[in-house]
Amino acid sequence: MRKLFTLIVALISFQFIQAQFPMGGGAGRGAGGAQSMNVGHFYGKIVDSKTNKAVEGVTVQLTGNKFDTVTKKMKEAILATQITRANGEFSIENLSVMGSFKLKLSSLGYKSIEKTISFGLKMPTGAPTAASMQQMLGQADKDLGNLKIEADATNLGNVTVTSTAKPQFEMGIDRKVFNVDKNLMAAGQTATEIMKNIPSLNVDIDGNVTLRNASPTIFIDNRPTTLTLDQIPADIIDKVELITNPSAKYDASGGNAGILNIVLKKNKKNGYNGGIRAGIDSRAKINLGGDINLRQTKTNISLSGNYNQRKSISEGLADRNNLLTTPSYIHQTTDGVNENRFSFFRGSVDYLASNRSTFTIGANYVTGKFDNDQDQRVDSTIKGTFTSYNMIKSLSTSQFENWGTQLSYKYNFPKNGENISADFNLNSSNNENNTSINTQTYNVDNSIKGLPLKQKTIGGGDSKNYTMQVDYENEITLDSKLEFGARAAIRDFKNSSDQYRFLVNDYYLVPSISNKYKFNDQVYAAYGNYAFKVKKWSYQLGFRIESSSYTGTLLKQSGADSSSFSVKYPLSLFPSAFVTYKVDDKQDLQLNYSRRVNRPNFFQLMPFPDFSDPQNINIGNANLKPEFTNSFEVSYNNAYTKGANFLATAYFKYSTNLITRYVYRDKNGLTLNDSAYFNTYINADNSVTYGLELSNKMPVNKWWDLTLSFNLFSSKINATIPDQSVDNELVSWFAKMNSTFKLAKGLSLQFSGDYQAKTILPPGGGGSGGGRGGMGGGMMFGGGPQSTSQGYNYPRYAFDLAIRKEWTWKNGKSGSLSLSMNDIFRTQLYKTYSESIYFNQVSSRRRDPQILRLNFSYRFGKFDATLFKRKNTKADQGGGMDMMQQ
Template identity: 35%
Template sequence: MKKILFLLLSLFFAWQSFSQAITHNEKPKGRLYGKVVDGKTGKGIDAASIRLYLLSGAGDSLAGGMLTRQNGDFSIDQLNAADSFRLQITAIGYKEISQTVAFSRKGKGEGPVETDLGNIRAEAEAQYLNTVTVVGSKPALQMGIDRKVFDVERNITSSGGTAIDVMKNIPSVNVDVDGNVNLRNRAPQIFVDGRPTILSLDQIPADNIERVELITNPSAQFDAASTGGVINIILKKNRKLGLNGLATAGIGTPGILTGGLSLNLRQNKFNFFVSGNYNKSGGTARGETYRTNFAKGEVSNYFNQFSRGDRSRSFTSLRFGVDYFLDNRNTITLSHNFTDGRFTTGERQEQQYFTAAKLADHFGYRTSDNEAKFLRNNSQLLYKHKFASPGRELSADVNYSWSDSRDFTRILNTYQKPDGSAFAADNLVHNDGTSNGDQLTVQVDFVNPKGEHAKLETGVRSFINNYTTRFDALSLNTGTPVKLPLSNHYKYREMINAAYITYTDKIGSIGYQVGLRAEYSRFDGDLIDSAKKFGYEYPKEIGNLFKSLFPSVFLTKKLTDNDELQLNYTRRIRRPNFWNMNPFVDINDPLNLRMGNPNLTPEFTNSFEFNYNKTYTGGSFLGVIYFRHSTDEITQFSDTLTAEQYKQLNNAAVDPNAILSTFINANSEQNYGLELTLQQKIGSSFDFTPTVNLQYTKVNAKLAHTDLSNEGFNWEGKITANYKISSRSPIWNKLSFQAIGEYESAEVIPQGKRKARYGVDLALRKDFLKDKASVTVAVNDVLNSSRFGAIYDTENFYQDFYRRRNIRSARITFTWKFGKNDFSLFKKERGGGDEMFKD
């Protein structure tokens, strides 16, 4: 770690020295440039008058001027870098702007001097403001050809919740009972601020999120392991001058308690930020299982299981850091994130065993008490350099994360005959596990515009992940702890090195982007107790070099100013993760066991999309036709325990008729889909966004003695509706309502189907104190219907089950925004210096 930091700092100072050296003998020329934007919308103002007056003792004299371009840009050169100027900006319908400006460094023969004045916001004249009766706001979902951007501020149902609550409300995104996210029925890569994270979604407070970006078919710029797309969570950042903050507090049921405080201090060349959050929730989860077992095609017995689990989860997080603006083109950011999590679960299971004639054979009762905790840290160092050439930029960053966790479970199984007598001896097992790991990511990106339309982008990335864990399963049936074969001690090291290049340009009316990414990946797993090793390496030899190359092609045709077409293609990879490959057996549910398959190989996907995007007054429409073809598809496979497997798990409190689920490589899978998203605004107060995704899936999975092939159609729909009251009454004015409903139809899997599910969320928010404060009341899963279920239909068993971890919840959250622009932590320097860092 020290060597890497030393190398980066050396490169930085070498770059600065080199930059100064190559310009040492050039004659200095001064250039001031910037952009004039609307103070409310942020859009550039066309034809604004720019005048630059030289400040001198003899009075002001005109040094240069121009009208802004269509996007609001202006640039005035051939200026004396040693002088100071008065900038005057006038535009029809806006207040006049007058301010003193100067170059960030004076010309002393060092070469060209250029200062970016940033985005200068123009405020509308009062007489024009008085004529406005309808105030528009940007939609919650902004649709683009290559991505969708979801504004979390507009999503009031997730206020006071976590990132999981945010994801539930985003079109095209589904969240299962365990908090796993799917994008078009595939697991996407989750990024935070464009980088991998060790945090799970329930560890990120919703109130810390500014927006979420959905990229369904990522280009070569993104990690090739994004077969299911990319979901990028952008955290809130505040760089306003002075001291600004956001405070939240919430309470609800079951057992919900939340609180958070974010502070930001911007002064001179520093921007300090810190935020702390606490999130606690509880609830009782339930599950039911109904199974019929077969032997040689005939029913052998029946089994039912009913579970109830009381859960409590709490997270404490702290994030702090500083931005240091060396000058208006160089910025260094250093930040750290700390998260502490604690969970307790008390589960009770009732098990019913029946003969083939449906007569009671015996009953089982299982109690499982679990306590777990973890501590996770993440440090990030970023450096960004903006060149004098507009749009040219170099960025580099280092992310280092480390974590520790502890997990203890006490399991007791008892068995009784129908008459109440003992069927078998009690079975008591203690599971004790510890783990620790660290991740290092180093990335450098360079953007170089080539004229009006062309752009070259390149980058390199290295990712190293180390993980070690020890799991001890102890049988206490005899009073003396006996270590079971289930115990394990393992570690792994994962490494991915990548480089990419993309080029963007236009040929006539058709825009294009072509890219290529190359990745070398290696996974080394080691079962220390058994000295067994597993993993993969790609490419391992020249013959499979193609498996490390991932091209992307995007073609765009603008039909009119409001209509656009795009056709794109990408090739991606899905590498089996540690839990897919680790042969460790999870026995938390004695009838439904899980384990990994160390023989898994990566899955490769070719993905095609055809997009049509149309915007119109009051709304927009996005239609997508997509097709995915995957080879060596990583999929789940379930079967009953063999006699040999049960013997290996003896005394581990498992049932001899348990189902063991693992993973296999299917031959191939094809997905055909149509996704339609509409955004419609009706009047000034109501808008709704329906999304429908239709998909046909065909799985080709033929094992040595079993054909798991399956195919079928599924669809899902989601609608979000918002209504905001505008009234003279202080009670009703600025009262917002939101309703979100979703439905997922049954979906085929290799051995059966997932069951349909649906849910509804409702919320209302009242803004007051000039929009600086608000109170939100939200009810998630109003119908208490959101649960995960599946049907497995095989030669050996038929199983129908459902389970749920989260239940209907209600919470009330108070939010307060505050700030003081003239707050000063340090004594102000003469001349200010903040002018060149305007937002």
């Protein structure tokens, strides 16, 4: 018996020595020595100190000594991390029974606790017996009991926390995070409406989003997407991340606009939950939705679906002076009704194949239809005399489908903080559109002038985007991390637009103004990032290399290749750097820098004229160069009091070879004597943008939260183009306010507003915009200014209001009823001025003011971790690795 006891002690001691000083092939076996014979097991339960109820979502971190292979010294390292489930329990296995450990408990809304623990292995005295040996082995399975944590609204790092609720704003090293799942105005809407309440973002009348006066790249769950914002239901969005200055890890394309990452809701709790939603607006248009999530220890299944109807009513005015040899003036009025409906379906499965391997497969499918009915009147005045007017009736129908597939694999190495992941994404879409335009000219006395002009456009297109990426991360030491990876992105696009004219008794194809084309775009990249910390200073240095090529082809009517062009860009270097100084627990200072690129697209490069609009002919410029931007930011973040956060950011962007529109007049090409405007693109000399962005989230009192943001900036464009020199500069600003009132008995009220001062038109801006498959937002010139880099937007402002009633029942189910109205004072008017040496123009548009929306949602679920628990409790808890994959 004594020999058996001696053997057991020797085995335990050997395991401890091997865990602390790994030898041979065991050098990479993980933190704390997670070998199969390590038998130590800590478990316990986290409870509220006042209510003694289990606390969910507590981070349980265990640290101990580990041999650092870099410094060849013993260093404290993280051995395991878990997040407690609904019953507050945690369980950490495969630990050495020798030595001491530090257990740290932290949770939003609670004070952190750190305590030293050990197994306290005691050697039996006297002759060993079976009972004494059993007692000793039992000490390796230690129950820490109920660990009490004290509630306290506090600020943890860069996160603003109020009680246990999710904070509205969080600050990361390279991004700002806005939690929008509780936004009252979002119910029954699309992602476009969400963006209107995000500081730094502006949304125009067509739903186009700009970030600091440029269009950002849209990501969903950190991956590129072909979906537009109006195709993403707001009810499935969890948070929005603004990456204003992306690091070398991200694709360098997108110019100076940054990345807008939309994070969708996902179940992170064992058990099941789901919900149903329904709503209707004052135009009798409905929205329906539902989702169901099922999570076991190793599997997470998520399904959701939405159906939305919309009826959009718009009105517009435009006045244009043509500065030609024979001056003329045109006045245009536009009234339009657009009815659309779309369906969104999404599903995903996460499978934890082992404690180290996770597979994810996901898919989404979106389909929709848009019907547009538009009436226009165009009055023509020549040399001060009203000569005639046109009545234009256009009817259009557009249908689209979009589906995407995602395959992901992640492997965690035995060494803590080391992992490799691989992603494959395919996004495919197609669209069909049919437009008919009837134009009748009238004399001043309202008599008909000539025959009507009847036109028809039949078009469509399809695209496929392939993205493949591999990423590797390695926490070299506790204060340093290395990551590198590679990415390939391939895009195939095909489009056709056939133009027909009515002659005698039928429509006939007009080949000269029809077009078919395709293009292939390929970008290959590799990157590396190194992050390290020295006392209060944190550094992240990155480097990215990209190579790209572009091939565009015009097609014959039969579909065969007609003529093509190709552009290859050499290797480009994109460095990035982030330096952060932690002043104290509440304050941070950060300086960051990155270089990005905006490559020309097909229409900007295509050197063949597009005669779709004979009065405004588009032609590309195959000699365009990529536009490069160097961006600098200095940020100060201060969580100055409980539940509050102040962020100030000064930014500077310098772009060279700025791609901008250029308008010139030349012979039409279709007729011998007529001339027309040609819209093309050139590289301007440079542009400079700098500004100061301030945001402040503060709890005025227990029932009133107020968020204010302000952005003061200056944009200057320097362009030397034929026959003119453009120096366009304007100082501008915009401000946003979001005020939430928590009233009695589950009632809450949200009042938000924004003001946009006079701003310079974005480079290359204007155009018709807002369309699909070549269908612009308006006919003739009214759809938008045909601008060069000259022009500006007039000031505008609007206010929104929403109220919600919430119910929570004892069985865990909940419901809410919300009522909202946008632009409650009918003040949102989009007005633009643009000019060139050939014309000047003022246009204005208003869309969908004072729409009332009523929405109801119902949530259900059971988050008890024992719901799907297997007989083997320890095996089910899995040592916490499944929690690390959330």
